[in-house]
Amino acid sequence: MEALLQLEAVSLAYGNNASNRLVLSDVTVDVKEGEFITVVGPSGCGKSSTIGLLAGLLTPTSGTIRLQGTPITRPGPDRAVVFQDYSLFPWMTALENIHFALQQVRKATREEALQYLHLVGLSEAKDKYPGELSGGMRQRVAIARAFAVDAPVYLMDEPFGAVDAKNRIYLQDLLLRLWKTGEHSKTIFLVTHDIDEALYLGDRIIIFTPSPGRIRRIVEVSFTRPRTRAYLVHDPAYIQLRNEILSLLQDDLIGELELVEGGTGI
Ligand SMILES: Nc1ncnc2c1ncn2[C@@H]1O[C@H](COP(=O)(O)OP(=O)(O)OP(=O)(O)O)[C@@H](O)[C@H]1O
Structure with missing residues (x-):
């Protein structure tokens, strides 16, 4: 079967030709x-x-990115994006933000939009503007908005980073439920700084090297679903995999520090 998303020898450099700064190098991966x-x-x-590239907001300097065999050249309704910084319209209430997004994909009532706000536990805050909400609440509205549009592909950049621990657990489980429901079979590409989150949610974990990012390793996470946190954290296989990933990341950080030390003569 052909992959849904294909990154093939993708590199990205920021800046003009004179001062190009390579941030991604030769990234190749297929996502089913x-x-x-x-x-x-x-x-x-x-x-x-990488999220920016998959969203079609950035263009690779070399290599190709395809969605169902077609190169990605711009954003589209087939990809819902959740950024780190909420990206809500500040002049719309929480409910209006979701209703507006829903109406871009289909006819929808305010009541339907309210159901999504209810899903993330924020129906009481429906008439509040983003400026009146905490960072974690804003992020929950952004997540509700992304869920509402029911896209086939979800690109999520640390979606739970600003959310408190209790809501984080709730939203992770909600995301797992929504992943498997709706009209489409959803494909999710989620960036996180939290190894436990990566292990709890992922089928595979892509581990990047320090800048310029290359794929260091792709780890299969084969624990059966539905996964149970309390069980997982005591599973020796989980502990071993977690330690392996941690040590890969630590090795990279140590390597990076040594490079800096050597380079500056400290
Ligand atoms: N628009 C831009 N112009 C120039 N450089 C940029 C731009 N956006 C990001 N960078 C640089 O590209 C590199 C990669 O940034 P990016 O945000 O993709 O990394 P990241 O892995 O998501 O980082 P973090 O985990 O800290 O969020 C960084 O050095 C950053 O400073």
Whole structure:
């Protein structure tokens, strides 16, 4: 079966020709339809840039990115994006933000929009503007908005980073439920700094090297679903995989520090 998303020898450099700064180098991976991919890597290794490329907001400097065999050249309704910084319209209430997004894909009532706000536990805040909500609440509205549009592909950049621990657990489980419901079989590409989150949610984890980001390793996460946190954290296989990923990331950080030390003569 052909992959739904294909990144082939993708590199990305920011800046003009004179001062090009390579942030991604030779990234190749196929993502199957319905797969849940999580992505971890050191800060600045190009995880958000990868989301930008898949969203069609950035263009690769070389290589190709395809969705169902067609090169991605611009954003589209087939990809819902959740950024780190909420990206809500500040002049619309929480409910209006969701209703507006829903209406871009189909005719929808305010009551339907309210159901999504209810899903993330925020129906009481429906008439509040983003400026009146906490960071975590804004992020929950952004997540509700993304869920509402029921896209086949979800690109999520640390979606739960600003959310408190209790809501984080709730939203992770909600995401797993929504992944398997709706009209489409959803494909999710989620960036996180949290190894446990990557392991709890993902079918495979892509581990990036420090900048310029290359794929360091792709780890299969074969724990049966539905996964149970309390059981997983005591499973020796889980602990071993977690330690392996941690040590890969730590090795990279140590390597990076040594490079800096050597380079500056410290
Ligand atoms: N618009 C831009 N112009 C120039 N450089 C950029 C731009 N956006 C990102 N960068 C640089 O590209 C590199 C990769 O950034 P990116 O945000 O993709 O990394 P990241 O892995 O998501 O980082 P973090 O985990 O800290 O969020 C960084 O060095 C960053 O400073």
